Amino acid sequence: MDDVDIKILEILIKDGRKTFRDIGKILGISKDAARRRFNEIKKKIPDLKSSVVLDFKKIGFKTIMGFTIRSQNESVIPEVKAKLLECPHKGYLSEQIGDIDFYFDVYIGKIEEMQEVMQYLARIEGIESLDPWFFQLNPDENIPQLGSLIPTLKSSELKHKHLLPTTL
Numbered sequence: 535m536d537d538v539d540i541k542i543l544e545i546l547i548k549d550g551r552k553t554f555r556d557i558g559k560i561l562g563i564s565k566d567a568a569r570r571r572f573n574e575i576k577k578k579i580p581d582l583k584s585s586v587v588l589d590f591k592k593i594g595f596k597t598i599m600g601f602t603i604r605s606q607n608e609s610v611i612p613e614v615k616a617k618l619l620e621c622p623h624k625g626y627l628s629e630q631i632g633d634i635d636f637y638f639d640v641y642i643g644k645i646e647e648m649q650e651v652m653q654y655l656a657r658i659e660g661i662e663s664l665d666p667w668f669f670q671l672n673p674d675e676n677i678p679q680l681g682s683l684i685p686t687l688k689s690s691e692l693k694h695k696h697l698l699p700t701t702l
Contacts, residue, residue, distance in 0.1 A: 610660030
């Protein structure tokens with residue numbers, strides 16, 4: 535790979551939506567040359583993939599809630615997975631190997647949604663434990679910490695009292 539190939543990759547890393555015409559203009563080559571070079575790069579790097587990276591703040595999300603989730607046993611994993619996929623607050627779900635069965639991120643726009651997510655997860659049959667964490671996308675905005683939300687999840691509302699974190 536030469537400098538032009540590296541510049542093509544750098545352009546696509548910054549903005550994967552750039553067309554070959556755009557790349558050609560930036561580099562002073564034709565769109566066909568940009569396409570040919572990119573196809574040659576893909577031959578040299580067969581595992582080359584692209585993906586979309588969202589700026590969650592720009593689309594209205596303020597917080598990411600993450601959960602590591604452990605099921606009661608292997609037989610309930612498919613049902614737990616199905617319920618997680620039905621969560622009204624969408625995010626990212628991945629199955630894990632080892633002590634943790636799932637890793638689940640949920641993107642939150644309003645503080646009330648945090649409570650809704652915690653209540654939804656607490657009602658899923660087959661979950662043995664979940665450990666939540668939060669990442670505030672805009673640290674300048676005042677969002678209550680997890681500790682102030684937990685008291686709103688009354689044990690009478692929960693099927694699984696042990697889902698509440700014991701430490702904050």
